[in-house]
Amino acid sequence: xxxxxxxxxxxxxxxxxxxxxxxxxxxxxxxxxxxxxxxxxxxxxxxxxxxxxxxxxxxxxxxxxxxxxxxxxxxxxxxxxxxxxxxxxxxxxxxxxxxxxxxxxxxxxxxxxxxxxxxxxxxxxxxxxxxxxxxxxxxxxxxxx
Numbered sequence: 001x002x003x004x005x006x007x008x009x010x011x012x013x014x015x016x017x018x019x020x021x022x023x024x025x026x027x028x029x030x031x032x033x034x035x036x037x038x039x040x041x042x043x044x045x046x047x048x049x050x051x052x053x054x055x056x057x058x059x060x061x062x063x064x065x066x067x068x069x070x071x072x073x074x075x076x077x078x079x080x081x082x083x084x085x086x087x088x089x090x091x092x093x094x095x096x097x098x099x100x101x102x103x104x105x106x107x108x109x110x111x112x113x114x115x116x117x118x119x120x121x122x123x124x125x126x127x128x129x130x131x132x133x134x135x136x137x138x139x140x141x142x143x144x145x
Contacts, residue, residue, distance in 0.1 A: 009029075010140070011141075014138070022052045022054065022055045033109060035108075035125070036111050038114065038130070038143075043130045056075050056077070056080070081110070083102065083109065093116075100117070103121070127143045
């Protein structure tokens with residue numbers, strides 16, 4: 001467990017409870033900034049980031065960064081960067097896309113498909129796994145990596 005960190009996060013949610021799940025997530029991670037989101041295609045990573053943005057009153061509509069690679073969302077308390085590395089081949093392309101620079105801005109960063117940037121992630125990165133429990137339910141849990 002990370003120093004000064006609460007018990008590992010682990011719970012289930014549905015689309016009906018996703019905003020409550022997002023609030024619970026923000027309450028749990030009150031100081032962490034970089035989050036690696038692991039999960040298979042269709043597990044709900046982007047949907048969960050949308051909920052996280054919504055409960056933080058992001059000033060623009062959050063969308064999938066699959067083609068843009070990096071989306072930047074302004075909010076009252078700074079910025080959120082949402083990155084989707086699925087289309088990138090390797091860490092060289094990750095660097096060329098400017099992803100690594102986002103990690104050190106002090107903004108909150110959510111990285112989908114983080115294994116494409118594994119050695120570039122800051123040591124303080126929180127690793128989150130989102131898994132499909134059934135057609136309506138997802139499990140979100142924190143892991144050591």
